[in-house]
Amino acid sequence: MAGEDRHQGPHTIEFHDVTVAYGRRPVLWNIDLAIDAPGLFAIIGPNGAGKSTLLKAALGLVPLAGGTVTFFGKPFADVRRRIGYVPQRETVDWDFPVSVMDVVLMGTYPRLGWFRRPGPAERDCARACLGRVGLADVADRQIGRLSGGQQQRVFLARALAQQADVYFLDEPLAGVDARSQDQIFRVLSELRGEGRLVVVVHHDLRTAAEWFDGVALVDMRLVASGPTASVLTSDNLRRTYAGPLDVLDEIGLAVEQARRTR
Amino acid sequence: MDPAAFEWNAMHGWAIATAAMVSAGCAVVGTLLVVRRMSLLGDAISHAVLPGIAVAVLAGGRPGGPLVLLGAVAAALVTVGLTQVLRSEGGLAEDSSAGVVFTTLFAAGVVLITAAASRIDLDPSCVLYGILELVPFDTIRIAGLEMPRAFVTAGLVFATILLGCVLTWKEQLFAAFDPDAARAAGMPVTATTIGLLAAAALATVASFEAVGAILVVAMLVVPAATAELLSRRLHRMMLLAVVIAVVSAAIGYLAAWHWNTSAAGMIAVVLGAAYVLAAVAAPQDGLVARLAAQAALNWRVTAEDCLAFLWREEESARRGPESRDRGGWTLRQRVALAWMSWAGGVLWTADGWRLTDSGRTRAETVVRSHRLWEAWLGHHVKLPLDHLHPPAEWIEHHLGADVRARIEAEVGGRDTDPHGRAIPPEQTS
Known part of the structure; x- marks a missing residue:
């Protein structure tokens, strides 16, 4: 993990001096973070700490104001097929007229390329992924008729269908029932067992300590990162959850104001 | 309807066929706009293409010709671009910035057309309300068959939209449902969105002669919104929207002929009635159910x-x-x-x-x-x-x-x- 470089070759993910700004206002400052497969890695921090932004920055969904992110030593654009992304559940419209199967099949779209439609092979793959998250029997249901936990598992199945090596999940356990939570953790552990890396934005410290190998504590900047036991110390947690970092916040505002009034 | 009063002839057939064709094109585009919650943008585009048409006609294009179609698409993309700029740089909310851009462009189009009315063959009231009844009289001969020019344009536009939609179906679906995940997975989200907006512009401009700039909004939004009440899968919703659009066009035209009123207006009224009917009687989510x-x-x-x-x-x-x-x-x-x-x-x-x-x-x-x-x-x-x-x-x-x-x-x-x-x-x- 970060700090000790006994690692051979490039890291699975490496954030190097990453700064992200919304508009002109920085929300993440100078993040240095290296994560290696296999593993279950959690990004933890208070509301508004920039956890989701960190994922989106790595995936090119928000522009970097500074720094670089590399996967397997390469820029994201070169390896995007190898990276699966599960956004927060609330970011999509669950009344959208598609079935569960339709959504999982989307995971196979990227490897199909232009003009090719999903065929029997893709359908088999999607069905297998649905089975893996325990939803084989609702494949034909409209997605709005599922519970929150089932919807989250549909999203996970879609990411599985992408057959990636690195998975990014944004709050996959928010508002999820106990059964779905167990199922999701079981699948994530299986992915680790297959040698993959799973990075999860997470909010619950109790389950974090129990399930994850590595943790990064984030509050607009990286507070600490490394093996779970060494990072989740009371001192680190106090520094992460001490309240908004007034100085960083105010500097961000000042930068924004200066651009505005110019 | 008194059968003796309705003298069926080819003119009516062509008018209905034209109305059905433009509605079908609008319904396909409208379905994607509605599920993307972008129907307001459809509204904006349908108005903002007017200056594009005016400039193209002034430059020598003829209504329904390729130059005019191109001008309309360009105007639509300028509208969307300006809307984004006002939002990011001017700090306006998306609906306000769209409202500012499309009304201004539409007004500019009206001013242009009215000022140049003596020089160009484009009637402002025709642009606003359309004259479906006169469509069959402006014909073109193709393969020995005399056909209304507007029908040919609408047919080509519909075929283009349908082909584009079928070929990029999975891209449209993914981008519409979950643009962030689609973009992260490397799907061409921006390209599909631009394609959809261009298709909206094409469908709109093909509809102008028949139904005018104001009622084309109804054709874009209402059949899709109605179909959304009745269907849980996108492809079925689109098919249903096309059927609703075509049937409403035929019923609307005949009703307008019967009561001697505006065909385009009556088609939009029939579409509205179909929506109400679906909202009341939809089997799963309808009011009655x-x-x-x-x-x-x-x-x-x-x-x-x-x-x-x-x-x-x-x-x-x-x-x-x-x-x-x-x-x-x-x-x-x-x-x-x-x-x-x-x-x-x-x-x-x-x-x-x-x-x-x-x-x-x-x-x-x-x-x-x-x-x-x-x-x-x-x-x-x-x-x-x-x-x-x-x-x-x-x-x-x-x-x-x-x-x-x-x-x-x-x-x-x-x-x-x-x-x-x-x-x-x-x-x-």
């Missing part, structure tokens, strides 16, 4: 309350001579009891209503649900005794056998409720 489901639930609750009451009466009679004072049945309860006596749950006797065996079984299930829930609340939430009855009274109608079994396990297998009354055993019928 929802009211019926609500009423059925209310009657079931009343009936079960009556059964449970009779069961408790029997129970207290078993325990001792003191009788429960029930007062009279309300009218609603009487109706429910009469209906249940027909269904075999209760019997009318000299002593009043009595449970039959099947009624007793059902009543016991309700009472069991009620007392189990009271026991659970008393055990897990530690509510005082007088807080237990109201929630149980409401929840007793909604528990299935599996939930009851789970509750029973969680209250530690106790067989009385917190008031000390026995919890009836699970019925096995």
